[in-house]
Amino acid sequence: MNILVIRRDNIGDLICTLPMLRQIRLQYPQARLHVLVNSYNAPVLHGLDYIDQVHVYTKAKHREPGQSLPGVYWHKLMTFLRLRRARLDIAIAASGGFNKRAVAFARQAGARRIVSFAPDQGAVPAYLTDPVAPPPLHTHEAERMRLLLSTLGPLPAQLPPPRVQVMEDERQALLNRYPELNAGQPVIGCHLSARRPANRWTQAKWVALIHRLADRGFKVALFWSPGASDDPRHPGDDELAQAIVGATPAEAVIPVHTTHLRALMAGQACCQALVLSDGGHMHLAAAQGKPLVAFFGDTDSQRWHPVGTEYTLLQPPNGQVSEIDVDEVEQALVSLLDRTASPS
Structure with missing residues (x-):
């Protein structure tokens, strides 16, 4: 067949x-x-x-x-x-x-x-x-x-979880570029970009969160869609990432510049958990089993929430991610890490 x-x-x-x-x-x-x-x-x-x-x-x-x-x-x-x-x-x-x-x-x-x-x-x-x-x-x-x-036949009661495959050579190639991702300190991924305006968190709040994560002893791997914001084909967030890096402790942030999808996946593989908005990058991380704090704005979270992993979903009543408070994100992440911690 x-x-x-x-x-x-x-x-x-x-x-x-x-x-x-x-x-x-x-x-x-x-x-x-x-x-x-x-x-x-x-x-x-x-x-x-x-x-x-x-x-x-x-x-x-x-x-x-x-x-x-x-x-x-x-x-x-x-x-x-x-x-x-x-x-x-x-x-x-x-x-x-x-x-x-x-x-x-x-x-x-x-x-x-x-x-x-x-x-x-x-x-x-x-x-x-x-x-x-x-x-x-x-x-x-x-x-x-x-x-x-x-x-096609009897309908299965449930399906296997979605899973993608990151190759070891892809992961190693990324670690060769960013050895800080494997320096023994726990790494939280923060993905800045969101295609829909309602799904975007503010620069000031990203900066505040990164400072708090640094105070808790985390390294932050910063991801974003590459390119200039005015690129007509593939608008990106290079300027936003640069501004956030400039406003946060250099020893706490690893700006991971990825120009293709497989490199982004390899970067996500190096993270203990991620904070990010609804989008393809969220589903990529979920398909690696990474715990997520996921922002949803005006998209249908019932239809598009992550599957195959532990997650906390934050969606304001007015559908604007910019309204989510830094305290709420920090608390959600700490609780998620406690919930998914391996038993000692």
């Missing part, structure tokens, strides 16, 4: 799909499991040996400098020709609801059966051979993926 899972969204979406992928392998050990992803989220899958083949296409908005638009579309065409040659039995449009583009990809790949959530309204398209009833509004994304498996 040849099975294709299509996940064309962001990093967190793909991580919430990992339990489904692992369950397919457990349920169909002899099947050939293909996964179609985009170049932005593909690094998440590196090292996951239960996937037989990863097919990667590039979205036009993600093309690199010097990469032509015709070249992007040509590569995408070749990807779908390879998928058609695989003679797919089943394609799963792994989106949290009916996604017309993902279903179109399944059709272009030539799958005999197409699994997807049905549209919320209107008739089910005739080409959707295995429709699944739309889930309730606040259903977690990983649970939505479990429900899509209902067309």
Whole structure:
């Protein structure tokens, strides 16, 4: 049996799909499991040996400098020709609801059966051979993926936790650049960036938290999205990180400048716990089993909270992360560390 899972969204979406992928392998050990992803989220899958083949296409908005638009579309065409040659039995449009583009990809790949959530309204398209009833509004994304498996056989009561794989050479390469991460002092990761304005904590509060963590004997590994804030393609937080480093004790802060996803994952692997906002980086850390203090602004925390790890979720009633108090974060982190401490 040849099975294709299509996940064309962001990093967190793909991580919430990992339990489904692992369950397919457990349920169909002899099947050939293909996964179609985009170049932005593909690094998440590196090292996951239960996937037989990863097919990667590039979205036009993600093309690199010097990469032509015709070249992007040509590569995408070749990807779908390879998928058609695989003679797919089943394609799963792994989106949290009916996604017309993902279903179109399944059709272009030539799958005999197409699994997807049905549209919320209107008739089910005739080409959707295995429709699944739309889930309730606040259903977690990983649970939505479990429900899509209902067309493949008995529905498992629960799925394995999402897990990513950080290679030892990746971790060692990062430690070679930042040996302070392995100097014997406990390290707390703080990730400054958040794509949604409502999910952003303030510079002053990050500075205050870092001072308090230093007073408690922690090193702080500082992570952020690289780049200038006015970069039209990939706006980053270089200026914010520089300002925070300049306002905190040099001996307490390790500014970990990561330019690609795998380096960020290796940096997270060196942390005892992390403080960060909802986003792909949060799900990456959760998929390494790292304890988290997670900020949520106006996003649906029932649908997107971390899975597979211990966490404390902080979400103000007004949906603005900037309103979260430093005392609340410090207390949440201390309590989380006590809760997850290994018995002596």
